[in-house]
Amino acid sequence: MKAIRADFKALFEQYEAEFLADLKAVLRVPSVRGVKTYQAPFGIGPKRALETVLSIATRMGFRTGQVGDCVGWAEYGPDESQAPTYFGILGHLDVVDVENDWHYPPFDLTQVDNFLYGRGVLDNKGPLLSTLFALYLIKTQKITFKHRVRIIFGTDEESGSQDIPVYLQQEAAPYAGFTPDCKFPAVYGERGLLDVQLSLPITDGSERQITAIDGPFAKSYLPDHARLLLADGTVKTYQGKKAPSNAPEMADNVLPKLVADASQLTGQTGQFYQWLNAKIGNQSTGENLGINFEDAASGALQLAFYGLSIESQQLSCHLTCRYPISVTEEQLLAGIEAALLPGMTVTVKRRYPSQVTDPQLPFIQQLSAIYAADAGLDGTPVTTTGVTYARALPNIIAFGPSFPGQKGIAHKGDEWLQFSDWQMMMQIYYDSLLVVGTQD
Incomplete structure (x- = not known):
């Protein structure tokens, strides 16, 4: 300079x-x-x-x-x-x-x-x-x-x-x-931004295998610590590195580690976390979800996996997608919906078009x-x-x-x-x- x-x-x-x-x-x-x-x-x-x-x-x-x-x-x-x-x-x-x-x-x-x-x-x-x-x-x-x-x-x-x-x-x-x-x-x-909650209703009671999932789950950054409490008394803690949600590649996100452990559970709960492990995991460009769009002006889509939540009879994950300026929200949602498990729903929490x-x-x-x-x-x-x-x-x-x-x-x-x-x-x-x- x-x-x-x-x-x-x-x-x-x-x-x-x-x-x-x-x-x-x-x-x-x-x-x-x-x-x-x-x-x-x-x-x-x-x-x-x-x-x-x-x-x-x-x-x-x-x-x-x-x-x-x-x-x-x-x-x-x-x-x-x-x-x-x-x-x-x-x-x-x-x-x-x-x-x-x-x-x-x-x-x-x-x-x-x-x-x-x-x-x-x-x-x-x-x-x-x-x-x-x-x-x-x-x-x-x-x-x-x-x-x-x-x-x-x-x-x-x-x-x-x-x-x-x-x-x-x-x-x-x-x-x-x-x-x-x-x-x-x-x-x-400025790229488009779509913040979504992907949820699966649980009808077999298997969510009761988990007592709680907690951590600093905020849309502005990827979490550097979290905790998984299981009904059998097992407590698992995770440590990583925080990064802003518009720089997911710089994080050591703890959520994929938690998801990998939770995917060992049984029933619909296990299926939900297995799906998360396979479709998102550590990815930050969305290739396994089929939304890895990119263009010359913007580069590749950024996927930030920033939160998990568990409620009575429903499990959810929270994602922010920052997509190239040549891509539409409709294209992005269509790609996500095509990859979902049967019964899963998509709720848009925030949206900003390009x-x-x-x-x-x-x-x-x-x-x-x-x-x-x-x-x-x-x-x-x-x-x-x-x-x-x-x-x-x-x-x-x-x-x-x-x-x-x-x-x-x-x-x-x-x-x-x-x-x-x-x-x-x-x-x-x-x-x-x-x-x-x-x-x-």
């Missing part, structure tokens, strides 16, 4: 301590979604994070606003009467919860050499604040914008993006923009060129396995923050961001917003 230009580096260093202090203040807010309460539709934590960031933006001298107690904004440039449309940057302040897999305080900023640690430092508080700081560096130089630029702070991205419809009830969508919540270079396409934007649009080409010049890397627009705010707000794409080769960092312990990368992304966003705001 090329060195940061000396002029930006010198400018950044003037405010480095201030920026780190502001990042620390925001990371210290445990903004996990909580119970709806007065003036906090997604809980106290996300609302406190929003208020903290808006306080920083106000101190910096930006125009600010808040919509529905769940979305805030800060903007620079001409006001709405002079510039009815705006370029938008949308990120989120809510974070996923933490587990006992941290070596650093999760709700704080810890700097060790070139690494910054803390929940949200990458996903997405650190990158979102880097766009605010980049805009502030422009403002400190008294550079006049011809176009309005607005940074939008959401608080519910991790739990379904229910905040953005609230925002759009009151505010117009941007004419173009980006979310700093994915990867570089510019991301023109999102594709023309990579030749001028603003995408501009962002791509700026990234290539600043980072010294290939700027050709790409696709992603992620689900971002680009699906929730019209006219935006994902752009940053992770650089090529960085994967599987978010949603687990010791979430990190390299300080030099934070500085580099701020440079890229600085140059991007400078072009957006001043161009004819």
Whole structure:
């Protein structure tokens, strides 16, 4: 990666301590979604994070606003009467919860050499604040914008993006923009996502062979531990390695190990786990299910086996499929249904169709060129396995923050961001917003 230009580096260093202090203040807010309460539709934590960031933006001298107690904004440039449309940057302040897999305080900023640690430092508080700081560096130089630029702070991205419809009830969508919540270079396409529960009714009573199956079964990552309790008193425990659900190949998923043991049981219960063992097992591309789709733009389908559940007279498994942009949900469901045991059912828990934007649009080409010049890397627009705010707000794409080769960092312990990368992304966003705001 090329060195940061000396002029930006010198400018950044003037405010480095201030920026780190502001990042620390925001990371210290445990903004996990909580119970709806007065003036906090997604809980106290996300609302406190929003208020903290808006306080920083106000101190910096930006125009600010808040919509529905769940979305805030800060903007620079001409006001709405002079510039009815705006370029938008949308990120989120809510974070996923933490587990006992941290070596650093999760709700704080810890700097060790070139690494910054803390929940949200990458996903997405650190990158979102880097766009605010980049805009502030422009403002400190008294550079006049011809176009309005607005940074939008959401608080519910991790739990379904229910905040953005609230925002759009009151505010117009941007004419173009980006979310700093994915990867570089510019991301023109997001794969489809289908989250399904596959269930088998048990009519022979054989589910009573199992007392319980428990573990951290959440859709955002593959579990690193689990436990199988059998009715005969046997207790089996499993240890592995956690990874985000959009990087299943990086996990040592414990569920296939549990399934292999449970497949030794008898009756319909044994048949269900035998089917899971054969059709899914350790696979992450879905070949034994017959859904191993792929295309040149997206690569291979990703299958994330993230959960098991047992209820009275029903056994279920939980899967997330991230499928190529050329594939439809109907094709995917047809493939799954063709592979099921007699009597099994499919329940769709979440669905996001593929999102594709023309990579030749001028603003995408501009962002791509700026990234290539600043980072010294290939700027050709790409696709992603992620689900971002680009699906929730019209006219935006994902752009940053992770650089090529960085994967599987978010949603687990010791979430990190390299300080030099934070500085580099701020440079890229600085140059991007400078072009957006001043161009004819």
